[in-house]
Amino acid sequence: MIEPFLLTALLLVFASVLCLYRTVKGPTAPDRIVAVNVIATCTIVVHVLIAFIGNQPMFVDIAMTYALLNFLVTLVAARYLATGSVFT
Amino acid sequence: MPELFEDVIVRTIARLMTPFIQLFALYVLMHGHATPGGGFQAGVMMAASFILIAIALGLQEAKDRVKQKARLPLESFGPLNFVVIGIICMACGGYYLQYTTVPLLPSLQAVGAILISAVEVGIGVTVMAMVTTIFFSMAGGKHDTS
Numbered sequence: 555m556i557e558p559f560l561l562t563a564l565l566l567v568f569a570s571v572l573c574l575y576r577t578v579k580g581p582t583a584p585d586r587i588v589a590v591n592v593i594a595t596c597t598i599v600v601h602v603l604i605a606f607i608g609n610q611p612m613f614v615d616i617a618m619t620y621a622l623l624n625f626l627v628t629l630v631a632a633r634y635l636a637t638g639s640v641f642t
Numbered sequence: 643m644p645e646l647f648e649d650v651i652v653r654t655i656a657r658l659m660t661p662f663i664q665l666f667a668l669y670v671l672m673h674g675h676a677t678p679g680g681g682f683q684a685g686v687m688m689a690a691s692f693i694l695i696a697i698a699l700g701l702q703e704a705k706d707r708v709k710q711k712a713r714l715p716l717e718s719f720g721p722l723n724f725v726v727i728g729i730i731c732m733a734c735g736g737y738y739l740q741y742t743t744v745p746l747l748p749s750l751q752a753v754g755a756i757l758i759s760a761v762e763v764g765i766g767v768t769v770m771a772m773v774t775t776i777f778f779s780m781a782g783g784k785h786d787t788s
Binding site for chain 2: 612615616618619622623625626629630633640641
């Protein structure tokens with residue numbers, strides 16, 4: 555009987571690999587941005603699950619750093635797509 | 643030159659998230675000896691909060707919040723702090739950065755923790771000022787001294 559949390563983490567890793575295909579193959583730039591964003595979200599959840607499975611609370615810190623800084627990445631990429639330059 | 647990207651959601655979220663990013667950077671800075679992270683990571687996160695301000699609220703707003711007049715001394719503060727603490731350790735009869743020789747407290751581990759934290763704070767402040775300066779230089783605009 556496999557642990558449910560470990561199974562969830564493995565499924566999320568598999569979902570990240572599927573998103574990686576979209577990142578590489580994606581016909582347009584917004585596809586790639588959304589795919590990278592989904593990979594980041596999966597990474598955050600996998601970090602928290604690893605922290606729970608291995609009983610290592612420091613992984614939650616890394617997940618929080620990811621969560622706080624990925625907003626910035628998406629914002630910059632979306633701004634660049636919308637206006638053609640990051641700064642007006 | 644097009645108008646600034648006026649979006650209420652982006653501006654509000656950026657203004658709401660900035661203090662939390664800075665608070666988390668301070669947490670990473672002060673817990674650097676026990677958890678992953680430390681001075682450099684905390685400085686980069688603090689700089690990322692200013693980059694977020696520059697993206698969402700405009701470059702001039704970020705330049706007003708961290709002025710060059712404050713950034714330039716802070717860039718030199720970290721190495722100076724490092725050297726001063728190292729030489730204090732030498733003056734107390736140890737090697738360079740041998741914290742346990744400083745007769746600050748009776749507990750040697752407490753002295754080490756305090757001085758390591760002081761060095762980390764210096765590194766964090768320097769990295770914050772340096773990364774912010776590099777970002778403002780790369781962001782272009784007019785070559786003013788603000």
